[in-house]
Amino acid sequence: xxxxxxxxxxxxxxxxxxxxxxxxxxxxxxxxxxxxxxxxxxxxxxxxxxxxxxxxxxxxxxxxxxxxxxxxxxxxxxxxxxxxxxxxxxxxxxxxxxxxxxxxxxxxxxxxxxxxxxxxxxxxxxxxxxxxxxxxxxxxxxxxxxxxxxxxxxxxxxxxxxxxxxxxxxxxxxxxxxxxxxxxxxxxxxxxxxxxxxxxxxxxxxxxxxxxxxxxxxxxxxxxxxxxxxxxxxxxxxxxxxxxxxxxxxxxxxxxxxxxxxxxxxxxxxxxxxxxxxxxxxxxxxxxxxxxxxxxxxxxxxxxxxxxxxxxxxxxxxxxxxxxxxxxxxxxxxxxxxxxxxxxxxxxxxxxxxxxxxxxxxxxxxxxxxxxxxxxxxxxxxxxxxxxxxxxxxxxxxxxxxxxxxxxxxxxxxxxxxxxxxxxxxxxxxxxxxxxxxxxxxxxxxxxxxxxxxxxxxxxxxxxxxxxxxxxxxxxxxxxxxxxxxxxxxxxxxxxxxxxxxxxxxxxxxxxxxxxxxxxxxxxxxxxxxxxxxxxxxxxxxxxxx
Numbered sequence: 001x002x003x004x005x006x007x008x009x010x011x012x013x014x015x016x017x018x019x020x021x022x023x024x025x026x027x028x029x030x031x032x033x034x035x036x037x038x039x040x041x042x043x044x045x046x047x048x049x050x051x052x053x054x055x056x057x058x059x060x061x062x063x064x065x066x067x068x069x070x071x072x073x074x075x076x077x078x079x080x081x082x083x084x085x086x087x088x089x090x091x092x093x094x095x096x097x098x099x100x101x102x103x104x105x106x107x108x109x110x111x112x113x114x115x116x117x118x119x120x121x122x123x124x125x126x127x128x129x130x131x132x133x134x135x136x137x138x139x140x141x142x143x144x145x146x147x148x149x150x151x152x153x154x155x156x157x158x159x160x161x162x163x164x165x166x167x168x169x170x171x172x173x174x175x176x177x178x179x180x181x182x183x184x185x186x187x188x189x190x191x192x193x194x195x196x197x198x199x200x201x202x203x204x205x206x207x208x209x210x211x212x213x214x215x216x217x218x219x220x221x222x223x224x225x226x227x228x229x230x231x232x233x234x235x236x237x238x239x240x241x242x243x244x245x246x247x248x249x250x251x252x253x254x255x256x257x258x259x260x261x262x263x264x265x266x267x268x269x270x271x272x273x274x275x276x277x278x279x280x281x282x283x284x285x286x287x288x289x290x291x292x293x294x295x296x297x298x299x300x301x302x303x304x305x306x307x308x309x310x311x312x313x314x315x316x317x318x319x320x321x322x323x324x325x326x327x328x329x330x331x332x333x334x335x336x337x338x339x340x341x342x343x344x345x346x347x348x349x350x351x352x353x354x355x356x357x358x359x360x361x362x363x364x365x366x367x368x369x370x371x372x373x374x375x376x377x378x379x380x381x382x383x384x385x386x387x388x389x390x391x392x393x394x395x396x397x398x399x400x401x402x403x404x405x406x407x408x409x410x411x412x413x414x415x416x417x418x419x420x421x422x423x424x425x426x427x428x429x430x431x432x433x434x435x436x437x438x439x440x441x442x443x444x445x446x447x448x449x450x451x452x453x454x455x456x457x458x459x460x461x462x463x464x465x466x467x468x469x470x471x472x473x474x475x476x477x478x479x480x481x482x483x484x485x486x487x488x489x490x491x492x493x494x495x496x497x498x499x500x501x502x503x504x505x506x507x508x509x510x511x512x513x514x515x516x517x518x519x520x521x522x523x524x525x526x527x528x529x530x531x532x533x534x535x536x537x538x539x540x541x542x543x544x545x546x
Contacts, residue, residue: 023142028149032123040157043119046482047111048164053490054104055172059096068094075102083331087229090251097174097250105182106225109244110218112161112186113193116154117214120197123150126207128282130389137281147276151194151269158190178250188261189244193218195268202275205284208378208385212316219320226327240264302400302408309386310379310409314416317375318423321368325424328364329431332357332441361428361445362514366506368428369452370484372420376456377477379413380463384474387545396545403537410464410533417456425449444513451512454525455505459484461532468539480504 033040062068072094075085082088086106090098124147127133133146166183170176193214200213218241225242228235236242240261247257279285299305383406386392395405428449429442463477487496487504501507505528508521 019140019142021142021144022148023140023145025142025145025149028136028141028145029153032149032153035123036119036153036157039119043115043157044161044164047108047115047161048168050111050486050490051104051108051165052168052171055100055168055174057490057492058100058103059172062096062099068096068099071099082229083226083327086225086245087233089245089248095250097169097178100169100172100174101178101182101249101251105185105245105249106241108165108182108186109189109241110222112158112190113218113240114215115161116158116190116193117197117200117211117218119154119157120150120194121201121207121210121214123153124198125201125204125210125284129205129207131282134281144273144276147198147272151198151272154194155191158194159187162187162190174250177253181247181249181253181255184255184258185244185247185249185261188247188258188265189240191265192240192261192268195265195272198272199268199275202272202279203285205286208313209284212313216316216320223323223327302395302405303411305395306382306408306412310382310412310416313375313378314412314419317372317416318420321372321420321424322427324368324371325427326431326434328361328368329428329433329441330435332361332364332428332432333435357441358444358514359511361441362448362511365425365428365445365448365452366488366509366511368424369421369449369456369506370481370488372417372424373456373459373481373484375420376413376417376460377463377481379416380410380460380467381474381477383409383464383467384471387471392545402540406464406468406536406540410460410536413460413464414457417460418450418453421449421453421456422446441513447517448512451509451517451522452506454522454529455484455509458505458525458529458532461529461536464536465532465539468536468543470543 062071072088072091075082075088076091085102088098088102091102127136127146136146137143162183165186166179169179169182196217197210197214200210200217204210204213221239221241224235224239225245228239228242236246237260243257243260246254248254275285299308383392386409392405396402425446425448426442428445429439432441432445433439459477459480462480463474466476467474484504484506487501487507490496491501491507505525508525510516510518510521
């Protein structure tokens, strides 16, 4: 169906009448709220809870003026710090609030932006891709009702989250003005990416592509901000993240900086509304090109089809992680300066027994692996997408066993994850070579990346087992990834017991190159992956599709 509205027949006239553009808006809003009755509180608790825990950790770590001044001196002089955390507003006359912002603000803005992208795409492009939007539009629902309801709902969630973030800062004892500025910046960046995601949902033809576009804009914003913070300061005005940081919470707040973000939000949401009016339901502005009339023999197997379906996502992830790896390699040599800060040096030392540089590389390799696990989980979840969209049925109607179909997508996830880690490891080595002229970290970093890959395989196998049990369970695979982040970066802050840390497969990987290689935990992880895979293969044969 490509009509812009359903047809009501005027009494006695036979004239087809379009509903008003926002007809049934309130019903749509209530429907979206009901669908998100679990997901929205989870997002709120995750974002606010992690930021609050991080703030508590920073407040507990820097308890004296000497600690604060030591941090400020390091952060202002170290390029690595500026590239990762920001320019260090307020560190000239350092306060506890300025240190907290330098540690948590940037990544809070990223988390809020990701929440906005995922939630908007869920209620727009994903609904069209599964054809549920067509059923809704068959009723007397206005053309713009669903989009506007989504914009209102997700913007409201962003606002509520920003209130929670403000409360978190007040709860750790920071002053009201800076806390309010932090909350306002979080709200502003969230609303900007509500608009970005809405535009992506009109441009792309699939939910995965829309999320990728939104993520690409966020990644570009992060990179531009990093370049600006290192040297080209004027470039912050090209990055929503840079502008949000320029509000300067706890550092002589500049409230007028909210205006450029408000303008960006207005332009992007307006553009989304205009684009919606210029396309057919189910289509995107970037139209899919028709394929050849005869399929290639190379697509004659389930594995070849899985590769074809996921190659675009894999290339995008590989480029993103390769650039991230090169950036890590460039700043790795700056890690020696961290030895002057006792608290930071102690934190990195937990990665192993090597030098500060090796500890930083181990920590960054873990971070790359956790980010890359997003591909691992989403690649396995392609099985769920294909099954829910009924595209699996034609494949399984042929002499293709369900287990073979499952194995094809899992193989892409496993092989693609290995390519991601090898590419990032190579680029970390090249970045380090570019900065120092030394090649001694190439092999150790490649070994570290390969070891982390084993944990990614376990996470993929866990998701596969959930998908085997049923499509409704498959999304819990993301819980495993969240657990990895919490254990890897907040385990000490939250004082998690060892049994809780052991839930994350990444906890068992040797922290190379700072720690020596140990094959035993990797073999155990491989055995766990095999066990999860076996569960998946048994479960998929014992249930109905869909």
